[in-house]
């Protein structure tokens with residue numbers, strides 16, 4: 131049967147091209163793999179090979195023709211002894227699917243602009259009233275969370291630099307090697323990219339790895355595996371293959387360790403669909419969220435803070451205490467302004483609120499606890515009440531979580547705002563070493579107080 | 589086409605030999621069809637064909653057992669067909685349709701099958717190497733005797749994460765076979781312009797990983813080497829490296845102007861080393877099959893491939909609601925490996 135040879139698409143972006151040169155002429159016999167023509171695409175001159183056997187019955191587009199659209203018939207291939215006439219009458223095979231796709235594409239744009247819905251904040255208590263409490267450091271709470279989950283699921287294991295014999299560079303994994311042994315508490319070489327990838331592969335293979343980064347600064351070497359392999363695979367596999375893994379470790383500035391060891395990655399990871407991101411402040415949240423993270427079927431970025439490791443908080447004494455993702459915690463109720471923060475930023479937010487109270491300003495302080503998902507409902511309900519908002523975080527100002535919250539509030543509670551939202555952030559500089567400069571580079575309680583005074587016009 | 593003459597006697601049964609012929613032919617015809625559909629605009633983006641390299645996956649699949657895992661790069665169509673994935677589902681993924689393995693959301697470079705233990709389809713050069721070691725790490729942890737084939741290219745062999753992985757795989761005796769598909773080019777860069785040594789299989793030696801070079805145009809040689817590597821891994825001796833010398837006939841992807849090598853070079857490989865012609869010759873000259881037997885296989889393959897193209901054209905595009913699905917799992921998708929093992 132005679133077939134039409136169509137102008138091929140030879141690059142992902144090619145729509146038309148120049149038929150630069152014919153290397154066959156009418157009557158020539160061609161077989162699969164023979165070059166028939168040279169075609170100039172938008173990128174390069176390419177050789178165009180025959181895929182079928184046959185005889186060139188007729189050349190329809192002369193060489194040198196420019197602007198030949200993809201799928202235009204350029205020649206007719208016939209079988210030995212066949213007449214070209216047979217094919218002329220047949221319609222060119224229309225790229226049906228494409229035409230349909232185009233026709234449908236209009237209704238594809240998802241309607242985004244919708245009227246803001248009334249927020250439905252869930253502010254049920256994290257533990258039942260009357261629960262026994264004990265004082266614990268964030269470090270101990272994190273260790274307990276891992277130990278409890280490892281007892282409950284034999285597929286949970288910890289890997290990272292110095293997590294086993296050294297008991298953790300920051301002693302978070304203290305005692306785990308003794309209890310669970312070297313099979314489940316694994317010291318890795320200093321090879322973040324590699325062991326992050328091995329962790330992700332192990333999660334694909336059915337295990338539940340907890341990968342500790344000595345600090346998140348070093349996870350930049352592994353970020354490709356975190357984002358391209360861990361976060362995207364569920365989607366790319368059409369839901370077949372998830373990646374239950376926790377990447378955890380200290381994040382943000384410690385003290386006097388300079389620019390390469392002092393960076394807050396909250397905004398970086400929170401940008402990525404497919405990741406979940408937690409950044410706890412208190413020991414109870416550290417424990418409850420880490421247990422949830424280990425059970426979560428998705429990749430979780432768990433951002434801890436070195437300065438908070440040694441802080442003590444009240445932690446409920448319960449057999450199985452977890453905190454759900456996407457539920458903010460109101461640390462302090464107030465009516466005059468909403469201060470929203472997370473992680474170590476909460477320290478400045480709470481201090482500021484105490485001082486502001488002395489001046490008669492009643493601040494509501496919200497700890498987001500997780501940044502993916504974010505509890506927008508609790509935030510918006512609060513802003514609707516206070517009509518003012520200040521965000522607090524240690525990260526860089528450009529593309530910060532505060533920027534995102536401001537935009538969200540503007541879109542969803544514009545009519546409630548009595549003042550522009552102010553973002554208190556770290557400064558737009560690499561972290562300096564000098565003690566005085568380092569202090570200036572971080573966000574401060576004084577700045578939060580100043581911002582609150584600005585939005586409350588005091 | 590000139591036929592490659594075989595010297596070695598086949599060390600497998602006539603049925604096995606016929607199966608290799610069939611499986612290699614399926615890949616070749618499938619890829620030719622994919623090339624055509626690309627030319628028609630039905631397949632978009634990057635599309636990396638496996639034509640010329642068929643003996644590599646077919647030989648290694650012959651060495652694999654049920655439950656063994658495999659993972660590779662974006663040049664993945666051959667691997668999927670060789671491990672028994674459905675050509676319809678693969679082709680429909682290439683056309684970005686609902687019937688594709690990833691419901692059209694992955695594309696040529698990103699497909700997976702938990703059922704066939706195929707773990708992708710990865711677009712970042714080298715990233716599949718630690719992932720593959722991680723899959724094998726899981727099997728070792730679960731104390732089964734499965735092995736993982738982690739395929740990567742000669743270009744990928746220069747990625748740092750490959751050596752990070754070699755180190756850990758050797759240190760922890762991970763049952764992974766590193767298969768370097770050395771097709772001699774990374775896009776337009778010939779191996780000698782990118783790689784300081786001629787041999788890549790020796791690069792495991794400093795880590796204590798044995799490696800060998802394999803004629804990747806000879807499916808029987810590949811199977812032999814595969815058997816050896818699998819036995820090594822299953823015996824708990826840790827990783828193994830196979831540097832399989834092969835050749836891709838087509839461009840790196842569809843938009844490759846192929847100015848970095850001569851037409852004669854390609855033609856010479858096709859004529860003198862073609863892996864499918866090699867097996868065809870073994871079958872005919874050894875009187876294991878007649879021309880008619882092979883014609884029947886050709887016909888069967890043609891039908892499968894045409895059906896896959898029809899399926900891939902007819903399958904609808906994914907519903908627009910799919911844009912927002914599969915971002916987060918709500919339960920444990922793999923149902924935990926412990927169960928699988930029970």
Ligand SMILES: Cc1ncc(C[n+]2csc(CCOP(=O)(O)OP(=O)(O)O)c2C)c(N)n1
Nearest residue numbers: 663711712713741742743744771773774775
């Ligand atoms: C990290 C990374 N860098 C660059 C690319 C672009 N790229 C895609 S394939 C390729 C060549 C890889 O060659 P090789 O590993 O030999 O595999 P082959 O294509 O020959 O199968 C390059 C540079 C990429 N996908 N990922």
Ligand SMILES: [Mg+2]
Nearest residue numbers: 741742773774
């Ligand atoms: Mg290559």
